[in-house]
Amino acid sequence: MRSLYGRHWSFGDQAAPSASSPDAAVYLPARNAFLLTAAARVADTHKAETIALGVLKGNPFGDASPKFLRLAGQALSEALRHPVRVKAPLAGLRKATLVRQLSPALAALSFSCINPCGRAHCGRCNKCAERRRAYHAARVADPTAYARR
Numbered sequence: 001m002r003s004l005y006g007r008h009w010s011f012g013d014q015a016a017p018s019a020s021s022p023d024a025a026v027y028l029p030a031r032n033a034f035l036l037t038a039a040a041r042v043a044d045t046h047k048a049e050t051i052a053l054g055v056l057k058g059n060p061f062g063d064a065s066p067k068f069l070r071l072a073g074q075a076l077s078e079a080l081r082h083p084v085r086v087k088a089p090l091a092g093l094r095k096a097t098l099v100r101q102l103s104p105a106l107a108a109l110s111f112s113c114i115n116p117c118g119r120a121h122c123g124r125c126n127k128c129a130e131r132r133r134a135y136h137a138a139r140v141a142d143p144t145a146y147a148r149r
Helices: 031-045 066-080 095-101 104-109 126-138
Strands: 050-052 085-087
Touching: 031 050, 031 066, 066 085, 095 126
Parallel strands: 050 085
Antiparallel strands: none
16 A cells, blocks of 8 residues: 555555664654544543643654644644643653653553564564663563564
């Protein structure tokens, strides 16, 4: 399938970015816009006025910028006809710092892989490599079950 960006790994047109790929290779067009729209629907049902997005420090994509999050809150407020704020409470943290702060049980529930093998992390993609580096840098045992090492 071709997107506006041409062939894209997320459509299965080519292999997912590997462990040696640059972080820019994992770009998913409108990912955070989609996530915020889905969260806004749930927030509206519960009359919540704040949505939190798990953006981390160093995220290079425009849909993780403070400007985008502010404008998204404005757009969602207009769409839902009540104030909605979009916050990024983790934006000052690197992944390794977050790994150190999370309880092991919560960390074990997180999922990073962009090329999963069923419900397991593939162990070979860019995001699996990033996850491994974060656990190593944090000096925390990685609880992740990788399909391939």
